[in-house]
Amino acid sequence: MSEFSGMEELLQDFILESCDLLSDVDNKLVELEKQPNNTALLNDIFRGFHTIKGGAGFLNVKAMVTLCHRTENLFDKLRNGELTLNSRVMDVIMDATGVVRDMFGPLSQRQQPVSADPALLAALDEALAGSAASDAAPAAAPVATAPVVAAATTAPATASGAEPNWATLMQVIVPAAAVAAAPASTATPVATQPALAPIPAQVPAAVSGEVLPAAAPAKTPAKAAPAKTNAPVSSSQQENTIRIDTNRLDMVLNLSGEIGLTKNRLTTLRTEILQGHSDPNTLRSLDEAVSQLDLLVSDLQNAVMKTRMQPIGRLFQKYPRLARDLARQLNKEVELIIVGEETELDKTMIEDLNDPLVHLVRNAVDHGIELPEERIAAGKPAKAEVHLTAEQVGDHILIEIQDDGKGMNADVLRRKAIEKGLIDVETANALDEKQCLQLIFLPGFSTKDQISSVSGRGVGMDVVRTNIQKLNGRIDITSVPGEGTRISISLPLTLAILPVLVVRACNQAFAVPLAMVREIIPIDPNVIQEVSNKPTIVVRDEILPLKSLSHLLGWEPTDKPAFGVLMQSAAHSFILAIDSFVGRDDVVIKPLQNIRPKGVAGATLSGDGSVVLVLDMEDLMNNKDVTPAALRTPEYYPG
Incomplete structure (x- = not known):
């Protein structure tokens, strides 16, 4: 039987609110590092951490109380002026908050977390004693032994869906229990659960599976397992609760x-x-x-x-800590500036955006931003700025990540793609500057010559594009060498209702995502040209490949295609040949149970009750192209 039997609802409320409090603490710690004399920030951080410790004490989570008690004492001395905040003290605090977050994993599984590593507790004691006053004295980076079983946010909310009132409850019943549970000595409680693979304590909250090495020189015990990078977020780590006004x-x-x-x-x-x-x-x-x-x-x-709409700020608040830790690891000075936190987006889309945005923020700091001495030599300030913004534009959300770093050179990207065998020389030479920037999305592409714990494997940006496409979004890149790079992501407000264009081919109605549609044009067989043995049509000096919907579906055409739909995906533009079109509609997509036809995302019902298949255009594009000769033969246009 679980140690928390009879307290499940209190435990769920504690995990949910404590995760929010800890995220707020992380963000304020990043701000405190810039304003070390800000007493108001220190008081806010102290109160947030005190609430977490109080809840842990009430639930008798001894490992968390032990760690929180030492860290809270450190906050108390800092706010009373007994200690001075410096980078070494800040690193110890960041390590402690990271381990506290890891402890929520076992708690969400109704299990007691293991004790914090003695090295971390010793580092906290040294900081309390004033031994960390000098930045020059390197301290051993502690290693967390708390296993990450699942993210803390997996705990469901209360049945009513209302805001948990844990903080209010704790103010009334916790102080005495918290004081009684707080250990007076440095002895750590006995672990009640075997440890899994240990991970470094310097783990930012936003990484969700990606582990960064500690910024300071570390003495890692031999039993520590190597860190894994680029680990995807499992579905079990996503929140299954929502807070509604x-x-x-x-x-x-x-x-x-x-x-x-x-x-x-x-x-x-x-x-x-x-x-x-x-x-x-x-x-x-x-x-x-x-x-x-x-x-x-x-x-x-x-x-x-x-x-279902939630402020995207709940996602954005994870990234200042991520950018801060990575910048310290790389010896760079970076400030992450967030704008538009109040912009609302569908909750499921916010969860699926975590991995892409983690990669983009990390890439901006790692690839885009130069070292301070390089920036000064280029006439830039030593501290770089990365802007993460969100705004609603019509029925879409626009998210942008912009840095003032070194930018990307199209020729360098072209050369790297050829060196790695991703494209041939002839194809590379035919690419314009915008198309060269899109090369970074190719699987296996990387501008780094050596693989590090941060980058070099060539999987990050491929994951970004794949995840954005799954959300029916579009991603664009603009970059100026020496000035910086801007990556723009355009997403629909929600996936529950999808705007589509209903078209007809082979006497059957199909729906294509309206986000991919640029315009509709009539098709004249006489204007079809052959380029590299593929049918194309020139539209306003732009050469676009022509693809028949009937052929992509593997069906025999029943009529002569009369119209073409100009489609724009993240990878390329093309003209989709159709028999006719019905018009625009907003549909609710239903998955097809037990079957997954090629190129079909789901189905919906039209106004007359008939079934309309919603097409996955990226999947359909994997079919072989129809030849220009076939398009011009009488057999291709029956009747």
């Missing part, structure tokens, strides 16, 4: 009531019509009721979508 829930409730009243009105009118008691006023009332129902359903749909 009660005003939004009230709106859903009110609309549900209005729909119920309108349904009753429609039922009455239907009865009158069936009994033959209807008159022109009845039909007019029926029309009004149906219009009212349509408006209410649309409003309810929007209200429900808003309940």
Whole structure:
């Protein structure tokens, strides 16, 4: 039986709120490093950490209480002016907060975490004694032995979905228990769970599986397992709870009531019509009721979508610590500036964005930013700036990562791609500057000659593009050598409802994501040209390949394609040949159970009740291209 039997709900609330508090502590620590004399920041950090320690004491999580107690004492001395904050003290604090976060993993599995490594506790004691006052004296970087079983955010929220009131509860019942549970000596509690693979304590909260080496020289015990990098986030590590503003829930409730009243009105009118008691006023009332129902359903749909929307700042707040730790490891000076934290995005999309944004922030610091001496020689300030911004543009969210680093040179990228055998010389020479920048998304591409714990394997940007495409998004790059790089990600507001263009081919309706559609043009067989044995059409001086939807589906065409849809994906642009088109629509995608046809993302229902397949254009593009000769033969255009 679990040690937390009968306390599951309190444990869940503790984990949920403590994770938010710890993320806030991490961000304020990064700010404190820039403003070491900011007493208000120190007081905020102390209060947040004190609340976490109090909750751990109430739940009798002795390993966490031991670590938190020492760290809290260090915060107390700093805010009272008994100690001076320096880089060594800050590194010890960062190590401690990282290990506290790791301890939430076993707790989310209803298990006691193992004790913090004695080296970390000793480092905290040295800092408390003032031994870390000198930056010149290197201290052994502690190693965490707390296993990462699952992310702390996997714990479900309370049944009501309301904000947990753990902090209020703790103010009333915890202080005495916390003091009683706090050990007076440096002895660590006995571990109740065997340790898994140890990981370095200098693990930023935002990495979600990626482990960074400590910034300072480390003495790692022989039993420590090597760090793994670029580890993907498992689905079990994603949050399965959501916090909703009660005003939004009230709106859903009110609309549900209005729909119920309108349904009753429609039922009455239907009865009158069936009994033959209807008159022109009845039909007019029926029309009004149906219009009212349509408006209410649309409003309810929007209200429900808003309940899934979350501020993207909950994701962004993880990255200042990530950028800070990586910059110290690489001996760089970098400040991450975040704008647009209040921008809202679908919760599931926020979770899936974590890996791509981790890679992009790391790449900006590692690849984009120069060393301080290089920046000064180039006439730039020693401290670089990386801007992470989010804003809503129409029905899309635009996220940008921009740095003021060295930028990317198209010729260098072209040469690297040839050296690694990713493209041939002829293809490379045909690429323009914008296309050369897209080479960084190729699997195996890297500008680093040597593999390090941070980069060099050529998997990061490939993961970024793949994940963004799964979200029906688009990613673009602009870069100026010597000035910096900007990466823009455009995403739909939600995946629950997808705007599509409904087209027809072989007497069947299909839906393609509207985000990929640029425009629709008529197709004249006489304007089809052959380039490298592939059919193309020139549109405003742009040569675009022509791909028949019927051929991509592997079907025999039943009619002559009359229209072409200009499609734009993250990788390339092309013209999709179709028989006709129906128009724009907003659909709810339903997965096809037990089957996954090639190129089909799911299905939806049209207004007349027929099934419409939603196409996955990237998957379809893997089919062989139709030849220009086939497009011009009478057999290709029956009748």
